[in-house]
Amino acid sequence: MTQEASASATRKKVSVLIPCYNEHSVLPLLFARMNEFIDTMPEYDWEIMMVNDGSSDDSMSQIIHMHIRDKRWQFVDLSRNFGKEIAMMAGLDYISGDCVVIMDADLQDPPELIPEMLGYWHEGYDDVYATRKSRGKESWLRKRLSLSYYSLLQRTTRIPVLQNAGDFRLLDRKCIDALRCMREVQRYTKGLFTWIGFRKKEIKFDRADRAAGQTHWNFWKLLALAIEGITSYTTIPLRISTVVGFITSIGAFIATIYFLIKTWILGDPVQGFPTLVILILFLSGVILLSLGIMGEYIGRIFNETKARPPYFVQSTSAQRNPEPPSAQASAQAHTYTQSR
Numbered sequence: 001m002t003q004e005a006s007a008s009a010t011r012k013k014v015s016v017l018i019p020c021y022n023e024h025s026v027l028p029l030l031f032a033r034m035n036e037f038i039d040t041m042p043e044y045d046w047e048i049m050m051v052n053d054g055s056s057d058d059s060m061s062q063i064i065h066m067h068i069r070d071k072r073w074q075f076v077d078l079s080r081n082f083g084k085e086i087a088m089m090a091g092l093d094y095i096s097g098d099c100v101v102i103m104d105a106d107l108q109d110p111p112e113l114i115p116e117m118l119g120y121w122h123e124g125y126d127d128v129y130a131t132r133k134s135r136g137k138e139s140w141l142r143k144r145l146s147l148s149y150y151s152l153l154q155r156t157t158r159i160p161v162l163q164n165a166g167d168f169r170l171l172d173r174k175c176i177d178a179l180r181c182m183r184e185v186q187r188y189t190k191g192l193f194t195w196i197g198f199r200k201k202e203i204k205f206d207r208a209d210r211a212a213g214q215t216h217w218n219f220w221k222l223l224a225l226a227i228e229g230i231t232s233y234t235t236i237p238l239r240i241s242t243v244v245g246f247i248t249s250i251g252a253f254i255a256t257i258y259f260l261i262k263t264w265i266l267g268d269p270v271q272g273f274p275t276l277v278i279l280i281l282f283l284s285g286v287i288l289l290s291l292g293i294m295g296e297y298i299g300r301i302f303n304e305t306k307a308r309p310p311y312f313v314q315s316t317s318a319q320r321n322p323e324p325p326s327a328q329a330s331a332q333a334h335t336y337t338q339s340r
């Protein structure tokens with residue numbers, strides 16, 4: 001092999017996956033910053049995959065203009081807004097790189113961290129994830145809630161969920177293939193990253209504030225994602241409702257004996273209206289809560305059994321990868337190599 005041919009054989013392609021929803025004001029800044037950045041690393045082939053998640057502003061036309069000017073910029077335009085989790089799934093179906101860096105469009109995740117990620121990737125790590133030293137401009141309540149949520153999730157699941165790690169990370173092709181095997185529609189990707197395993201490496205960074213525009217997450221959306229996270233990860237809540245049901249049954253049994261003795265032996269006249277009301281209210285509460293918890297899981301079963309395609313594509317500049325490889329095929333595809 002000539003030197004040039006061997007260099008091109010080892011030349012790696014890096015995909016950058018950016019989900020984008022109504023990012024009109026931030027896209028010009030993103031284009032400029034990314035172009036400046038990738039020009040500093042000509043030793044790689046670059047592909048920047050913009051997934052337009054049904055934006056209603058002019059994000060899509062900006063992306064098309066960028067694609068026309070520079071073919072390193074590719075796009076997948078989804079048929080409507082499916083949410084960031086599905087947008088990332090769609091992106092993974094279309095990228096062609098040896099590895100992918102997932103980042104937000106709003107420049108909260110600095111592209112300047114990519115060289116460090118690539119360094120660890122070359123050392124053999126498959127999932128280099130960035131954790132936030134600081135969380136940028138977020139309300140005190142959101143920070144607190146988020147921290148308590150992670151510690152709850154951590155305690156109820158067997159697989160550790162990484163606190164303060166977002167979706168900003170570099171994934172090797174192995175991880176991409178593994179994630180593509182998992183086609184569930186109600187996704188909590190942050191959990192999936194951990195679930196798939198592979199060699200992980202943490203790096204730390206200061207999360208910047210949004211470069212422009214506004215966050216798309218409000219309290220309710222975050223709450224929905226939080227419930228998603230727990231129900232897609234663990235069945236502990238079901239067990240908790242069984243345990244609570246069991247304990248209340250024992251309590252009810254003891255109370256029954258107590259009241260029977262009181263009425264029969266001590267001949268207590270009819271009394272105890274407040275006790276009755278309290279018991280009815282408490283038990284109905286427990287029953288409704290357990291029903292709700294069960295409902296969450298049945299809802300998930302309902303959504304997954306419909307087996308609908310997770311998304312539809314309006315148009316794209318890229319080729320969709322072949323159907324997701326089965327876990328076995330993907331294992332065969334990755335034979336051992338000492339270094340990348």
Ligand code: UDP
Pocket residue numbers: 018019020021022023053081082083084087103104105106108214215216217
């Ligand atoms: N996003 C998306 N679809 C959505 C909502 C958000 O693709 O329905 C994208 C958004 O364009 C951004 C990223 O997800 O690139 C993170 O969104 P945002 O900055 O609003 O979230 P935050 O940083 O506040 O958690």
Ligand code: MG
Pocket residue numbers: 104106108210215
């Ligand atoms: Mg953001």
